[in-house]
Amino acid sequence: MKRGAVIFGGLALVLVATAVLVVQKETxxxxxxxxxxxxxxxDPRSLIQGDYMVLDYAISQTWREGLEAPQEDGNVVLHLDAHDVGAFVRYETPGTPLAPGEVRLRFRVRNSRLRLGAEAFFFQEGHAERYARARYGELRVMDxxxxxLVGLRDENYQPLGRAVK
Incomplete structure (x- = not known):
């Protein structure tokens, strides 16, 4: 009887944790x-996983160039232009307020690489040419x-990936 309770308790814990993660992302x-x-x-191809686009962001260039390279996880501060395109301003120092037009974006340092969270965009097989025009990753960011990552946009800031009619 104890073994069954442990198994069902573990299963319930996994389901609750999964539900919490889903609610957080939906928020x-x-x-x-x-x-x-x-x-x-x-490069938008993978033979094992199907069609997808590995995403690398231009703001990561500051990391590769060694400008103020952080050694631990934190937030990067971006300034948004009129089209909501984020440009690197600085790595956030705790307690420093954001200026108008600035947002923070969480990053992690993994294997000496700056990770912004969304590193791949999967799409339906055979639609690679549609996404080849992608110039921007569209993210939703909390305070x-x-x-x-919610989608990709072209050079005119138009969403890509609408359903094929």
Missing amino acids: VLARGQTVLLQLAPV NGTSV
């Missing part, structure tokens, strides 16, 4: 501010820097 989608990040060149 970011519903309430987050739209931020566009310019994409760096990528604390938590983000979710």
